Amino acid sequence: MITLESYVQGAWRAGDGEGRSLFNPTTEEPLATCSTAGIDFGAVLDHARDTGGPALRERGFARRGELLQALSSAIHDYRHELLDLSVKNGGNTRGDAKFDVDGATGTLAAYAYFAKEVGDCDAFLPDGEGVKLGRTARFWGQHILVPKRGAAIHVNAFNFPAWNMAEKMACALLAGVPVIEKPGTPSAMVAWRMAQVIVESELLPEGAFQFLCGSAGDLLERMGPQDTLAFTGSSKTGALLRGNPNLVRHNVHVNVEADSLNPAILGPDVDSEADAYDLFVANVTLDMTQKAGQKCTAVRRILVPAERCEDVVRDLVESLGRVQVGDPAESGTRMGPVASQSQFDDVRDGIAALAAEADVACGGADPIRDKGFFIEPTLLVAREEARTVHEREVFGPVATVVPYSGAADEAIALANRGGGGLVASVYSNVAGWKREVVLGISPWHGRVWIGSDRVAEQALPPGMVLPASTHGGPGRAGGGEELGGIRGLSPYLQRTAVQGFQGFVGPSFGGSWSEG
Numbered sequence: 001m002i003t004l005e006s007y008v009q010g011a012w013r014a015g016d017g018e019g020r021s022l023f024n025p026t027t028e029e030p031l032a033t034c035s036t037a038g039i040d041f042g043a044v045l046d047h048a049r050d051t052g053g054p055a056l057r058e059r060g061f062a063r064r065g066e067l068l069q070a071l072s073s074a075i076h077d078y079r080h081e082l083l084d085l086s087v088k089n090g091g092n093t094r095g096d097a098k099f100d101v102d103g104a105t106g107t108l109a110a111y112a113y114f115a116k117e118v119g120d121c122d123a124f125l126p127d128g129e130g131v132k133l134g135r136t137a138r139f140w141g142q143h144i145l146v147p148k149r150g151a152a153i154h155v156n157a158f159n160f161p162a163w164n165m166a167e168k169m170a171c172a173l174l175a176g177v178p179v180i181e182k183p184g185t186p187s188a189m190v191a192w193r194m195a196q197v198i199v200e201s202e203l204l205p206e207g208a209f210q211f212l213c214g215s216a217g218d219l220l221e222r223m224g225p226q227d228t229l230a231f232t233g234s235s236k237t238g239a240l241l242r243g244n245p246n247l248v249r250h251n252v253h254v255n256v257e258a259d260s261l262n263p264a265i266l267g268p269d270v271d272s273e274a275d276a277y278d279l280f281v282a283n284v285t286l287d288m289t290q291k292a293g294q295k296c297t298a299v300r301r302i303l304v305p306a307e308r309c310e311d312v313v314r315d316l317v318e319s320l321g322r323v324q325v326g327d328p329a330e331s332g333t334r335m336g337p338v339a340s341q342s343q344f345d346d347v348r349d350g351i352a353a354l355a356a357e358a359d360v361a362c363g364g365a366d367p368i369r370d371k372g373f374f375i376e377p378t379l380l381v382a383r384e385e386a387r388t389v390h391e392r393e394v395f396g397p398v399a400t401v402v403p404y405s406g407a408a409d410e411a412i413a414l415a416n417r418g419g420g421g422l423v424a425s426v427y428s429n430v431a432g433w434k435r436e437v438v439l440g441i442s443p444w445h446g447r448v449w450i451g452s453d454r455v456a457e458q459a460l461p462p463g464m465v466l467p468a469s470t471h472g473g474p475g476r477a478g479g480g481e482e483l484g485g486i487r488g489l490s491p492y493l494q495r496t497a498v499q500g501f502q503g504f505v506g507p508s509f510g511g512s513w514s515e516g
């Protein structure tokens with residue numbers, strides 16, 4: 001058993017008391033403990049604001065971009081060790097572990113690249129073109145984006161310990177704002193090791209990076225108006241944090257990335273001969289089983305024209321049956337356990353709740369091994385009037401087929417019943433039908449992914465979050481937005497309208513770079 005320490009105020013620090021235990025979800029063996037008890041969170045925030053912030057801002061956007069590239073390379077050097085930890089503490093297969101760890105280094109590198117877009121801006125980014133405000137161009141306006149003077153507090157989910165930390169960190173650091181990173185505790189070993197690598201690399205100025213392993217304590221109570229909270233996790237915790245009276249009192253910017261009942265919609269034109277159909281079966285299978293379904297973007301509701309349901313369910317069951325479930329450390333295994341005892345209990349409860357209104361086509365809530373948190377890939381078929389499928393996220397290898405008529409308006413209405421989602425995937429080769437569905441579901445989904453014969457060979461799967469596209473969604477998905485290239489810096493930058501004499505405002509604050 002090891003003790004995972006936090007890195008605060010320039011030193012590694014073990015919290016007081018026994019703290020929380022972390023386990024190997026395959027064997028249930030305890031691996032580590034961590035605690036943040038006794039840490040002075042006010043001092044942690046001050047260290048970020050007073051030491052890290054000025055040092056980062058001094059470096060300008062281009063130099064901070066170079067730092068991100070160097071960080072990406074430094075972490076990549078420890079790739080194999082991080083992958084091993086991810087298998088051990090996260091129950092990930094090696095492929096799942098790469099998705100997280102390579103996603104982290106890839107996103108840091110992508111932001112180093114985006115930094116080049118903004119050129120050699122130093123203290124601010126011009127936002128769009130200047131505009132004539134008065135009778136003549138003498139009185140002029142220009143929007144600028146300036147780094148906030150606070151700290152970025154990042155509270156992350158257990159399922160992507162590496163990527164979640166890196167994608168948030170990339171945006172805040174590039175914006176010039178120091179970070180305080182807190183991973184989800186059950187799988188924190190990967191993030192903790194990454195934090196060690198970051199600190200040992202000495203790439204970042206003192207105070208730019210701090211790391212909390214364990215509870216966030218009273219950190220949120222001590223945040224102020226220039227700080228930013230970016231949270232990823234369940235909508236229940238997201239709502240709790242957003243409602244924190246101190247954050248409300250100071251109007252702290254809070255970005256919430258929460259859960260989602262992501263729909264996959266099979267168009268009525270896509271028959272089993274179409275390339276888009278093979279893509280659909282492959283993507284649904286991947287989403288349900290990659291990281292044992294513990295992906296915020298994984299498909300939960302599969303909308304299938306009723307007349308095609310029997311065939312589609314047969315093909316999906318066959319495809320899921322080929323996924324070997326077992327010890328993720330073994331090379332033939334395609335799906336490991338879920339990450340913790342509480343996940344295991346929650347997924348089993350969720351399957352039982354879904355099954356009260358649906359038929360189980362394969363899998364089920366019964367444990368499949370004596371030890372470890374293993375759940376079989378579970379496909380259900382909703383009965384008419386099923387409600388739970390549109391209300392409850394079961395965060396495991398579980399999805400439900402929802403039969404519909406094939407009409408665009410019905411597909412739209414069902415997809416939107418999820419109350420706001422991260423990603424919806426639409427499979428069709430008919431332009432008119434696709435266009436209607438895309439426009440009908442877009443207000444309720446942060447990303448719409450369109451599969452067709454034309455992209456079948458090239459499309460990256462819908463569950464993959466890419467740094468160049470925004471990630472987030474309205475309603476139950478949290479109402480937040482991350483990534484999307486330079487747009488991802490927004491939570492950490494203040495947009496200010498500067499107004500005055502054109503001869504001063506234009507040359508001082510204007511520029512050709514514009515967001516988006």
Ligand code: NAP
Pocket residue numbers: 155156157158159160182183184185186214215216232233234235236237238240241257258259260295296393395422472477478
């Ligand atoms: P969670 O239980 O909501 O926890 C998320 C984070 O919040 C953890 O770091 C947790 O810390 C922390 N936390 C919990 N209560 C807190 C409090 N009172 N004050 C401060 N921090 C608090 O979610 P999870 O089980 O880790 O993750 C699974 C969920 O995340 C799923 O619902 C999934 O859909 C969602 N998710 C969303 C996205 C997205 O980008 N939209 C990505 C990944 C996952 P501890 O671990 O120490 O309790």
